[in-house]
Amino acid sequence: MDSFSVPEVVVLRLPLYVRALSQLRDGGTDVVSSQQLGSLLQMTPAQIRKDLSYFGRFGKQGRGYNVRFLLHELREILGLDREWRACLIGVGRLGHAIINYPGFSPEGFKIVAAFDGDSDQVGTSIGGFKVRPMEDLAEVVNEMKISIGIVAVPASQAQEVIEKLIENKVKGILNYAPVAPQVPMNTVIRNIDPVLSLQSMTFYLR
């Protein structure tokens, strides 16, 4: 059951299951049915069972899923059973918010370096480390084994920065700039763009 046979939509949903299961575990629930998980996540039990079936058989008939076991399996499937190191590019207002966001680290995503193309920013301290010039990217990415780049530069510079990351073998990009970046197929990009979200929302509010 390799990565390629699993629909991407399914992969996008796995983190939802991980989060719901974490909550259930923290709430002391030992066993959960696809029915219960479904009502928690507002989706059908059939979809949850089908999604999980791409990866194996994790439940017990007549009973449901052991919360801790399923959580562990899903975390492993997603590669969340290790630490992922990321660098931040762009330390403006948005960059500051990202580096101070307390949600990444407990989930195993550590921002370990920050860069900025603006020489005024370089050398200043942010979130515990010094902002470095873009010229240091190759060296730092390599030495610190950084596999994810978080892009928080203005739209006009985003494509260029993303290309630089890719040149340096960064395969995962979390892009906050309001652009549609061009990336090679072996790169995984996720865009965070609240304006796009609002703009599709208003269609239904009209």
Added chain:
Amino acid sequence: MDSFSVPEVVVLRLPLYVRALSQLRDGGTDVVSSQQLGSLLQMTPAQIRKDLSYFGRFGKQGRGYNVRFLLHELREILGLDREWRACLIGVGRLGHAIINYPGFSPEGFKIVAAFDGDSDQVGTSIGGFKVRPMEDLAEVVNEMKISIGIVAVPASQAQEVIEKLIENKVKGILNYAPVAPQVPMNTVIRNIDPVLSLQSMTFYLR
């Protein structure tokens, strides 16, 4: 051609077209083909033409689409031809970043009020207006004709806050809290959750 017959995936893509067309217009391009637009957005020309066909016939055969005209039509379809007023709930670090984010306003989304459940925050000033207590929500939403709520409270309080917004007839919610909120069907919710994005990314980076 009413809202219900249009696939949701199509609606989610319209803002991408709007953004690309805005850029083309700003760059002085008058006419664009589905081919060109597709290569800009990394999608097939057929998909773009099909998407647009749900709403009308905007192009000229043999020629392409008039950039300004199509842009205008799409903005109208999405309801972007007017101003949308939003309130922010939660003025912690994340809330501050949101209120200071310069990307909303030029697109017609105005944050016109801020609330917080924490009495220490209430009365402080942020982004030009005073933070109000949650008790004022009903009154303010009504008086200021707020139709969108932006939720930036901790996960533990998100569901409660969202319910309060819905009680007050706020039909659109942009949720930054890492939860899967339960909302009635006539409410439109969009979740911004960078951790989920990263967690599905790592599946492909393993």
Added chain:
DNA sequence: TAATGTGAAAACCTTCACAGCT
């Protein structure tokens, strides 16, 4: 009994391919 896992069916979405218009 109660819930999983899964083929098959149904629904949905994308791409093809070409008639038709400019």
Added chain:
DNA sequence: AGCTGTGAAGGTTTTCACATTA
């Protein structure tokens, strides 16, 4: 000649429904 708009085909995703198992 060139590109749109669109039925039809093809592909993907979701849901159904039930055999199976604890």
